[in-house]
Amino acid sequence: MNSADWKRLGSGLSFTGLWIIGFSVFTLYPVVASLYYSFCDYSVLQRPLWTGLENYRTLVADDVFWLSLRNTLYFAGAAVPLGTVVSLSLALLLNQDVKGRALFRTLFFLPSIVPLVASAMLWLWIFNGSGGLLNWVLGPVFALWGGTPPAWLGDPAWAKPALVLMSAWGAGHSMIIYLAGLQNVPRELYESAELDGAGSWAKFWHITLPVISPVIYFNVVMGIIGAMQVFTTAFVMTGGTDGNPARSTLFYALYLFSNAFYDLRMGYASAMAWILFMLIATLTWIATRVAARSVHYQD
Amino acid sequence: MPSATPTRRFSIYLLLFAGAVLFAFPLVWMVSTSLKSPEQSAAFPPTMLPRSHYVQVDGREAEVTLDRELTGRPGWWQVTIKDGTGTRLELPRAEVDTRVEPRWENYPEALARMGGGRVGFGTFLGNTLIVCVLGVFGAVLSNAIIAYGFARLKWRGRDAFFAVTLATMMVPMPVLMVPLYGVFRELGWIGTLLPLWVPAWFGSAFNIFLMRQFFRTIPEEMSEAARIDGAGEWTIFWRLILPLSTPVLAVAALFHFLFAWNDFLGPLLYLTRQETFTLAIALQNYQSQAGGVEWPLLMAASAVVVAPVIVIFFFAQKTFIQGVATTGSKG
Numbered sequence: 150m151n152s153a154d155w156k157r158l159g160s161g162l163s164f165t166g167l168w169i170i171g172f173s174v175f176t177l178y179p180v181v182a183s184l185y186y187s188f189c190d191y192s193v194l195q196r197p198l199w200t201g202l203e204n205y206r207t208l209v210a211d212d213v214f215w216l217s218l219r220n221t222l223y224f225a226g227a228a229v230p231l232g233t234v235v236s237l238s239l240a241l242l243l244n245q246d247v248k249g250r251a252l253f254r255t256l257f258f259l260p261s262i263v264p265l266v267a268s269a270m271l272w273l274w275i276f277n278g279s280g281g282l283l284n285w286v287l288g289p290v291f292a293l294w295g296g297t298p299p300a301w302l303g304d305p306a307w308a309k310p311a312l313v314l315m316s317a318w319g320a321g322h323s324m325i326i327y328l329a330g331l332q333n334v335p336r337e338l339y340e341s342a343e344l345d346g347a348g349s350w351a352k353f354w355h356i357t358l359p360v361i362s363p364v365i366y367f368n369v370v371m372g373i374i375g376a377m378q379v380f381t382t383a384f385v386m387t388g389g390t391d392g393n394p395a396r397s398t399l400f401y402a403l404y405l406f407s408n409a410f411y412d413l414r415m416g417y418a419s420a421m422a423w424i425l426f427m428l429i430a431t432l433t434w435i436a437t438r439v440a441a442r443s444v445h446y447q448d
Numbered sequence: 449m450p451s452a453t454p455t456r457r458f459s460i461y462l463l464l465f466a467g468a469v470l471f472a473f474p475l476v477w478m479v480s481t482s483l484k485s486p487e488q489s490a491a492f493p494p495t496m497l498p499r500s501h502y503v504q505v506d507g508r509e510a511e512v513t514l515d516r517e518l519t520g521r522p523g524w525w526q527v528t529i530k531d532g533t534g535t536r537l538e539l540p541r542a543e544v545d546t547r548v549e550p551r552w553e554n555y556p557e558a559l560a561r562m563g564g565g566r567v568g569f570g571t572f573l574g575n576t577l578i579v580c581v582l583g584v585f586g587a588v589l590s591n592a593i594i595a596y597g598f599a600r601l602k603w604r605g606r607d608a609f610f611a612v613t614l615a616t617m618m619v620p621m622p623v624l625m626v627p628l629y630g631v632f633r634e635l636g637w638i639g640t641l642l643p644l645w646v647p648a649w650f651g652s653a654f655n656i657f658l659m660r661q662f663f664r665t666i667p668e669e670m671s672e673a674a675r676i677d678g679a680g681e682w683t684i685f686w687r688l689i690l691p692l693s694t695p696v697l698a699v700a701a702l703f704h705f706l707f708a709w710n711d712f713l714g715p716l717l718y719l720t721r722q723e724t725f726t727l728a729i730a731l732q733n734y735q736s737q738a739g740g741v742e743w744p745l746l747m748a749a750s751a752v753v754v755a756p757v758i759v760i761f762f763f764a765q766k767t768f769i770q771g772v773a774t775t776g777s778k779g
Contacts, residue, residue, distance in 0.1 A: 155602045164597025171650025179627035264710040267750040327771035381712045422622040
């Protein structure tokens, strides 16, 4: 490197210096330390004590760990597809030539920026088994078959579906991203397809979907990452880290949190965190592999 | 899209209206509940408009709760006077004057209860604003400076470092949580607001990425011209690039504000005393203590936490929508 190179390097480092500190202190060190703790007995109050694979071995035998993992996969497996269908459908509707589009867009988007704690309160009230709004609406529907609507958050079988339904209320965020993608679909493609006599369904299947497939990939990956870490709504709505009722909403992040900060088993929690990291990385990798076969990038 | 047939148009509007009702109604219900009396909110079937009931007692008007219709005397009701004495009356429904009357007093009461009478609502709001405002300033300024280094300067190792920066976005919060807690504990910051806003002054991968993309669209010739005139990099950054980048700065500011206002996990981890609580955690604390019975008050407190977000959204709608749209198109 000559003196001009050194000067450039100095100037580059002076601008990125804050991030070098931020990256080292708030990301690099925590990542390395977390990996180290995952092989240790650590409680934050004492120095970590190396125990090798002990934490991981205990985890494999921990039924609650497996339960929290199943609950989380159930939630992600339902919330991500539902969110994708809802947000893509709304975007497709808004992409039509309709009056009042801006108003509809605002109404669909707003719930996604409502603070999670506040929306959790609201849905607690809506899901309320006896006097709740939802069951008042659903009561007559269920009565048609001589049944009664579920107790939602009071019923172990319905608590997860309730949280999944609620998550669809925040679909407005990815709807906006889909809408931007839809507006990039070249009109000529539709026009030439119409000349070939394609109907709306054929156009959607053969033009819209392939063109926006990179956006779908992006939203699905983001959705998986978010859903695997679901925490706040469950914490507020189902009794902290208890995952009421009957641990049916004990999600991975809740169990990890209670291990780390209530039981001070921070090494154990770190091992859980790394398993989650690997799991998310694997799911993202699978999504990328699927995408490599079906996503079309235009250039 | 081609012009649609009338049936098609009709079904599109039908779906849009149905969707709008489903998405908007929960918020309407929040406000509606927040203005009701506890009895009305608990009554089944639910009613939309907040109502109050009054009867004439000794020539004076007294507010009552409508308890139940008397068995065997159709049209007659038992009511209780709401003066704390629990006086019950039985009288024909026609003598009860029912009016639509929002109970605005729920709001001050909810805010007072949020702190359990010990800590004022103003403290929670102040804490939240400190975290939001200092965080927004830090996030905008630090990320702009850092992004300039990545977007407009060429130096050895830049691209590798940028790739590492992007990779950090993959790391889930639970991995960082435990060691970060240890870091803040060493610094003596647990129980203070510092962990919630200081990190924002040291950059974040997402904002660096967002701003770098924007800075790169500014023609390089403009910087070259300034360099020929003898301007240094900091001058170019401050005088040329920043003024041209207000749209992306606004997006970063808005996103950080929203993040800080809504953040629950951070305050849950680091705040220990009620005096330091932000609104999000104060609201959750209030709910867990009230045990979910005082729904009108809980909804009033929630509405207060939601309101600023909605107000800001309406003032900065375009920035919001464009910001969200661009984050996706880079995927």
